[in-house]
Amino acid sequence: MTTTLREALSDYGADAYLLTIGADGPHTSHVTVAQKGDGLTCALSKSAARNIDGQPSVSLLWPPLEKGGYSIVINARAAKTEADYGPMATLELTKAVFHRPGVRTEPGEGPCPSDCKTIRIG
Numbered sequence: 583m584t585t586t587l588r589e590a591l592s593d594y595g596a597d598a599y600l601l602t603i604g605a606d607g608p609h610t611s612h613v614t615v616a617q618k619g620d621g622l623t624c625a626l627s628k629s630a631a632r633n634i635d636g637q638p639s640v641s642l643l644w645p646p647l648e649k650g651g652y653s654i655v656i657n658a659r660a661a662k663t664e665a666d667y668g669p670m671a672t673l674e675l676t677k678a679v680f681h682r683p684g685v686r687t688e689p690g691e692g693p694c695p696s697d698c699k700t701i702r703i704g
Contacts, residue, residue: 602633631669
């Protein structure tokens with residue numbers, strides 16, 4: 583199993599779903615991320631940019647590569663910036679895991695009762 587963020591993104595690719603929370607509830611948008619140091623950056627939709635202004639805690643989700651496989655879930659703190667082509671986010675990663683529902687196949691790495699494996703961020 584891949585254990586570093588660089589390896590995970592090499593396998594899963596740069597396309598993910600960004601989950602934000604706004605005054606009217608959750609919002610999901612497709613983003614393409616790029617690694618920048620120990621963090622990530624991505625362009626933002628207008629809704630995601632507005633949501634990050636009010637609530638900078640976000641999550642990224644990569645679906646499993648195959649049926650029954652692991653998803654990647656990353657939690658981060660987003661800082662919005664403006665680029666020539668629109669709003670961008672710099673994401674300071676706080677937690678990254680491979681996750682799949684079901685019973686752990688080996689000793690777990692945290693309190694999650696599902697089959698989760700930590701991804702090293704730095």
